[in-house]
Amino acid sequence: MAADSSDISRRLVSLALPVIGLNVLNVLALTVDTIMIGHIPNSEVALTGLGFAVQILFLLMVAMIGLTVGTVALVARAHGARDPDAVNHTFAQSVQLTVLLSVVVAVAGNLLCEPILRLLGAGPESIGAGRDYLHILLTGVVFNYLNILLIAVMRGVGNTRLPFFVALLMNLLNAALNYGLILGNYGMPALGIQGAAIGTLVAQAFAVVMMAILIKRGRVPGLSLPMRLRAIDRVLAQRLVGIGTPAAMDMVVFNAGFLSIIGMLGHIDEIAVAAHGIGLRVQALAFVPGMSIGQATAAMVGNALGAKKTDEARATARSAMVLCAVIMTALGMIFIVGASPMLTLFDIQPGTPLAAYSITWIRLLGICMPLVSIYIALGGVFQGSGSTRIPLRINIIATVAQVPMSALLGFGIGLGALGVWAAFPMALAMKSVMGFSAYRKNRWLESEPGRRGASTPGSDRR
Numbered sequence: 001m002a003a004d005s006s007d008i009s010r011r012l013v014s015l016a017l018p019v020i021g022l023n024v025l026n027v028l029a030l031t032v033d034t035i036m037i038g039h040i041p042n043s044e045v046a047l048t049g050l051g052f053a054v055q056i057l058f059l060l061m062v063a064m065i066g067l068t069v070g071t072v073a074l075v076a077r078a079h080g081a082r083d084p085d086a087v088n089h090t091f092a093q094s095v096q097l098t099v100l101l102s103v104v105v106a107v108a109g110n111l112l113c114e115p116i117l118r119l120l121g122a123g124p125e126s127i128g129a130g131r132d133y134l135h136i137l138l139t140g141v142v143f144n145y146l147n148i149l150l151i152a153v154m155r156g157v158g159n160t161r162l163p164f165f166v167a168l169l170m171n172l173l174n175a176a177l178n179y180g181l182i183l184g185n186y187g188m189p190a191l192g193i194q195g196a197a198i199g200t201l202v203a204q205a206f207a208v209v210m211m212a213i214l215i216k217r218g219r220v221p222g223l224s225l226p227m228r229l230r231a232i233d234r235v236l237a238q239r240l241v242g243i244g245t246p247a248a249m250d251m252v253v254f255n256a257g258f259l260s261i262i263g264m265l266g267h268i269d270e271i272a273v274a275a276h277g278i279g280l281r282v283q284a285l286a287f288v289p290g291m292s293i294g295q296a297t298a299a300m301v302g303n304a305l306g307a308k309k310t311d312e313a314r315a316t317a318r319s320a321m322v323l324c325a326v327i328m329t330a331l332g333m334i335f336i337v338g339a340s341p342m343l344t345l346f347d348i349q350p351g352t353p354l355a356a357y358s359i360t361w362i363r364l365l366g367i368c369m370p371l372v373s374i375y376i377a378l379g380g381v382f383q384g385s386g387s388t389r390i391p392l393r394i395n396i397i398a399t400v401a402q403v404p405m406s407a408l409l410g411f412g413i414g415l416g417a418l419g420v421w422a423a424f425p426m427a428l429a430m431k432s433v434m435g436f437s438a439y440r441k442n443r444w445l446e447s448e449p450g451r452r453g454a455s456t457p458g459s460d461r462r
Helices: 005-037 043-060 062-080 084-119 125-140 141-156 161-183 194-216 234-266 270-306 308-348 353-385 388-412 417-440
Strands: none
Touching: 005 043, 005 062, 005 141, 005 161, 005 194, 005 234, 005 270, 005 308, 005 417, 043 084, 043 125, 043 270, 062 084, 062 234, 062 270, 062 353, 084 141, 125 141, 125 194, 125 353, 141 161, 141 194, 141 270, 141 353, 161 194, 234 270, 234 388, 234 417, 270 308, 270 353, 270 388, 270 417, 308 353, 353 388, 353 417, 388 417
């Protein structure tokens, strides 16, 4: 029986709305930090250090993104096939793998963050600010990673409301702590950028504890979290790696493109790096609806394919593309028209170099939004089906084109920061075209998550 397109669209919107709210809250946490840091003495140095630090955090998160994508693909399929044992086995194993990964990232990140900051072109003061922020968040990175995993698993079983309410409480706590610790309110010490990191870390730990308690008390039907350690299921781990590695490499390539931009900007003008970070804070909010639809799409496509409903998977993909295109085009127009008023949120004085750079970058990001909307929707389709190699190939091709184009426009032709940034929308347009072509070939419908010949989740339980 053919899938009902209107029903699919309603379900997609229903699942995506709490995800949108949750992602808005997560982005707001960093945006609030940025706004508050903009009000401290020597704020330009702190904002520049924050801009470098956030890119490094994204770079170090790639393995966790891969693990999360693999987990959601397998959990969603198992949930669609109505196999709660497989769901919970995958969940328990992923929690243990997340903790192990967090230890590796904490150690390596703390050792390498300063050399990476220097490599990116940060000056001595910016290195100090970025290092102070990174050391705190990297030391407690396990809370951030577990938070990401728990939210993703709940999304895979169709529960997006509970993570939203936990995130709401987390962000209220984050804002209160940062107001005290960044600016020295409520009798707290004024720690500046270090205060932002401490407040964020405490809020993340709170969210993890809350969600673990709610799952343990049975608030998420069909999902349980055993507290005892289990032997690592090597077959399942291989399947997670098979799905997650291309997704992780996709993030490496994506972040390499962004890091190349920051590196080029750092050699042109460090103020442009600060503007880049400000633009990304605003852009992250505007990209939230599209990215959230993509995440909800991944869960619904995985559920549909697990239940052997290919027509429903196709209908979900079509609905996602339409929703993303409409919403992101409208938001892109707001970016283009309202770039200058947006800067008042960050207390940036009009007419300054920082203001000029920020307006240019925000408007270019507005142009990007309709160009990339189709690709964002299809990214959810490919991830939900486990076809993570498709977006990796697309991203490699687009980034290989973007980096030399940024260098040519910025340095060869002499357009400076504008030229470095201008190659970004060109690369995003390429991604949408290639993504739609891959979607039409229908190979994602034939994908079996994980490696060939692998057993189903939990088949190797001990």
